[in-house]
Amino acid sequence: MAGGIEIKNRDEIELMREASLILFEVLDEMEKAVAPGITLDELDAIAERETLKRGATCAFKGLYGFPKNVCISVNEQVVHGIPTRRKLVEGDLVKLDYGVVKRGFYGDSARTIAVGAISDSARDLVERTRLSLEAGIRAMVPGNRISDIGAAIEAAVAPHGYGIVRDYVGHGIGKKLHEDPQVPHYGPARWSRGQPNPRLRTGMVLAIEPMINAGTHEVETLPDGWTVVTKDGSLSAHWEHTIAVTDDGPRVLTRP
């Protein structure tokens, strides 16, 4: 432990790698199936089938009472969408946020996928969000602070006028899906007073997951108690990886 943050040894990081690679493959299977006409429930069923086939368990089902396997959010939905019989249509932006557990360790990752052709502005939002995650990952070196991650993400998206969601943040991950520390996706100028800002150390594993809105940063939760949407109805994008801090730099566990 370092300041309440679990430090993982090499063996534990290898176990997290195993879970994370299964997660990558399952997300690939879902992504391949994304097309106009498929329902969110069908995507959810693919996740369950492909996860169990690989000897892992779906991490989200039942967690905090979540009723399905995958969080699937469409267009102005930001995060925590519940799969339904809704059919995807050409032009939709679909966010797949998924986690698996294998041998007691978690992986957590999210992608934003275009359904067929999308507008240039939507494509820009998706790509800037993906690049902001990469910028945040590059800041994950020993000796930097947690705030360096959010500052890097903010520097990548702010010039484009997009809103960075503040109500949901990245997190430590390991034997639990959500561990300390919290990782805001914005710079420390907007942090609440007293927010811990520890230095990054080898063996820390974090899930970084910028949620970026085409409009303002403001979000609200629908009456289902789960689905988070942009307050102004604008599009939102979400990318997430699980990353270990190592002596050799950041190691993204959730991609080969």
Ligand code: MG
């Ligand atoms: Mg996630």
Ligand code: MG
């Ligand atoms: Mg997460």
